[in-house]
Amino acid sequence: MRLDYPPNVRIVNVPCTGRVDMLHLLKAIENGADGVYVAGCHEGECHFQNGNLKAKRRVAAVKEILKEVGLEPERVEMFHVAASDGPGFAAAAREMTERIRRLGPSPVRGAAEEDPLWEGGGAEAMST
Amino acid sequence: MKAGSNLEKVLTSGHFAVTGELGPPRGASVEAVEKKAGYLKGMVDSINVTDNQTSVVRMSSVAVCKLLVDMGLEPNLQMVCRDRNRIAMQSDLLGAYALGIRNVLCLSGDHNKFGDHPQSKNVFDVDSVQLISIVKKLRDEGKMLSGQECEGVPRFFIGAAANPFGDPFEFRVTRLAKKIDAGVDFIQTQCIYNMEKFRKYMHIAHEEGLTEKCYIMAGITPLKSVGMARYMAKFVPGLDVPDYYIERLKGVEKRKQAEEGIKIAVEQIQEIREMPGVAGIHLMAIEWEHKVPEIMEAAGLLPRPKVD
């Protein structure tokens, strides 16, 4: 479909969002990602019954941890996008990138001022 | 006579007995005790003194009982299992008897989570049924739980509570029977509003011969307002307030609801007097002690009998 989505999104493929672990999300943040989001199937449409629902709960748990360590919980998010929905995927990427731009660089990376390349958020997406 | 208390005398002589209730103050004020007690003087045969009810810290029930004794009133010492182990219980019982207290009511106690110190550690070394057996052993064997002989035997008239409206209903009379087995002399029930259910409960108790083995006093708490009725119905576990009382209170204007509440209480008392096996009432006018004379008068329960 050759749809554009922001180039600062790095995609990590997983067989099902049910495979996404809390540690995957935390490690991304720990290693300097400005945000991480999970793009899973719509609720009720998981090929493996409820992988996406599990992912949703794990994202919620990571949000709680981020709150506890003083980071904006909005830096992680769960999106529901059908595997065939290219425009939806691009929209999620844009929405997340916009959000991260608003939040600014992750304070975990330390000195954002030393990072001249920052232009509005590197996000990692985990998608099926 | 087991203890020779006024309450025991009134009950054993066959009079319809009435006990009142006094909640100690949240402080050290003797005047507060005397004021409340003043309303009850001559109105009831014995006055229950609650033991940190709803787990809120109040003046010690033993101390308030002693103040009542000094005023010439007869106290009924409530003792809960929440705050004392068997050592403290027996010690307080011996002390209470030494101070002239002759009735004791054995209770489990509201859970400390409800009170003003929910962070406290609770005790529950023994339960209310077992506490009855401790008081009985002290009285009838003159021995402590350890087997130690008492130097001076505390002879209490032993009471306990029963809730005919708790679940499971089928087990409620059985639990009453267990309290009788443990050695209870009289029972005061939870506040009764569902008369039909209470009648059923009393019928079973009577059929099983339990009313021959102990005196059952029906708990009456006059409803001050429709708000109180709704609160009791909704938030007090194990209480059963039927809708028709709520409707009835709702039907009168606000300033007349108290009057209507008293009317209901008086009707209940009259109905209860006719039930076989009911030996009296326990009138719990919660923070409404000053209305007791009015209720007693209207129920035709004055003057109180003098029994020697």
Add this chain to the structure above:
Amino acid sequence: MVVAERKPIEEILAMVADFKKVLLVGCKGCVTVCCAGGTKEVGILASALRIARKKAGNPLEVVEHTLERQCDPEYVDQLAPMIKENGFDAVLSMACSVGPQFIAKKYPIQVFPMLNTTFIGGALEHGVWAEFCQSCGNCIIHNFGGLCPIARCSKSLMNGPCGGSANKQCEVSPEIDCIWHLIYDRMVELGKVEKLRTVFPIKDWSTSRDGGPRKIVREDLKL
């Protein structure tokens, strides 16, 4: 098993505020099963601590390690080379509270508990655990249809239910079953309800913690 849950991260961050390098030790026993302090939870906590301290501009080095069990000296001994060589400021134990005590006994280094040891219990379903035992040291549950009124009745009544039982719920919270209602139902089911008619005698608590800290010695097992 022993069921535990992680302390709030804020509390843990305060514990380690002055440290630069810590050893975070998990346990593969009960706390792995109840998902509180196994390898996975060690990883999550370590990551959270690193994130928090990086953000604060005061990085904390967290070395992760998980022992087979922390309640046996032979496994706790395995930490010796790590502790000796790495210059840790403290050890953070993710075991039940037995673990940090065993580590403290063995090594001259500060030890901090990462978990609140909560109860002896079991899983009701994935992610839900409940208390079943209070380790009173003298099991009596066969008298109550196999259900424990000591651990599961809010007032530990042996002659319940109290007057606060309504709709099978405890007066303390609708989240708590009235165990006495369940005991009654169970005894009816077993055809043994008449056994509840007898007053259950006063319990001897000397076998419980009330008799002082307890110890079991098995001569047949000593080496």
